[in-house]
Amino acid sequence: MSGLNQAENLTHMIDHADIFICPACGGEGELKIIDDNIECPGCRNRYRVEDGIPLLFWPNEWNPTREDVTDKIKSFYEKTPFPNYEDFEDVGSLIQKAKTGIFARLLNEQIPFNIRVLEAGCGTGQLSNFLGTSHRHVFGTDICLNALKLGQNFKIKNGLERVGFYQMNLFRPIFRRESFHLVICNGVLHHTSDPYLGFESLAKLVKKDGYIIIGLYNRYGRFIADVRHFMFNVFGDRFKFLDPRLRNKGINDIRKSTWFMDQYKNPHESKHSVGEVLKWFDQTGFEFINSIPKTKVFTDLSEQEKLFRPNPRGNRLDHFLIQFRLMLTGGREGGFFLMIGRKQSNNNKNG
Ligand SMILES: C[S@@+](CC[C@H](N)C(=O)[O-])C[C@H]1O[C@@H](n2cnc3c(N)ncnc32)[C@H](O)[C@@H]1O
DSSP states (O other): OTTSOGGGGOHHHHHTGGGBOOTTTOOOSOOEEETTEEEOTTTOOEEOEETTEEBOOOOOOOOTTSOOOHHHHHHHHHHSOSSOOOTTOOHHHHHHHHHHSHHHHHHHHHSOTTOEEEEETOTTOHHHHHHTTSSSEEEEEESOHHHHHHHHHHHHHTTOTTEEEEEOOTTSOSBOTTOEEEEEEESOGGGSSOHHHHHHHHHTTEEEEEEEEEEEEBTTTTHHHHHHHHHHHHHOGGGGGGSHHHHOTTSOHHHHHHHHHHHHSOSOOOOBOHHHHHHHHHHHTEEEEEEESOSSTTOOOOTTOOTTSOOOOOOHHHHHHHHHHHHHHTTTTTSEEEEEEEEOTTOOSOO
16 A cells, blocks of 8 residues: 555545644644645644554653653554454454444444544554444544554455544644544553543543543452452463453454553553542533443443433442442453543533
8 A cells, every 4th residue: 555645545634624733833724735745834844644644643742851651652552553453354343343342332323423533542443443334434543553554454445434544642632622523532541641631632622512432441440450460470471361351262362462461561551530530521621421330329331321311420439339349340341431521512621
């Protein structure tokens, strides 16, 4: 594909030219495609395109005394792009697999057609490609080029024209404020130096009345994974069988080793709580809508859950109890929790 004129691969970007901005200067001028590059008319910065993927990554430029794990995380995932694909995976098997996981199935059933969806930190792009199998415009973004290339390869092989992959640092967005009806960021912010700042950066990209979905490691839910982590450190990797996913014969070796690296050898991760994310929502003008698991005890997610219907926030005791349950049961999926918020229409805090 690299032999092709790169500009020929940029139809997705051209179709949505109105929402792109320069990550370096944040200027409002429309980015131009000149030869095989993308140029900002304001600061004149030029960005390359590789295999049809615009390389719009821009570093953080934080105070040098402040910790920034971006380069470390980027080089980790360049070596082990996550979650990678099974051999011979096609749209049929992607859909089949996504439907076995309740979250992706419900999302696909309930997100309207013809809207713009951003997935920040899409990794190898399974969810972006899956959501793009139906009629909606999906933007899969990540810092890791090797992961994006796997997603792009799948997209091209399967003719998923409504999906576009872009190299982007979520702290330096390449999109205008309020460009998306839905922003998804699953399993990403806890691998950054400042998860709340990352959340704020993404929250700005959500339209008023639009939604944000954030998936994070839970402080309690991660307990069993932390115990395994400790065992691997002390006794070596021969104890891999302790992780149920690594025992599963239905998962290929590449996906197993990617999971192992992501879960147990990651150079940086943080852990979060339901109460903390509720506070993030409050501080940025988002209303709590739903979560997995539910934030109120004795209410379980149903097979036909309406993901975007408002639910009670629960109180501190509820949060303690559901997270305690996650501690006992959350080991299988790495101790994740997901929170969904809606940007309030009178939101002046973040738009
Ligand atoms: C554990 S993977 C999750 C991938 C995907 N969301 C999933 O659930 O399968 C974390 C991803 O976050 C990306 N990431 C980390 N820091 C990022 C940043 N500052 N901007 C964009 N992506 C980032 C990594 O490159 C990696 O692909």
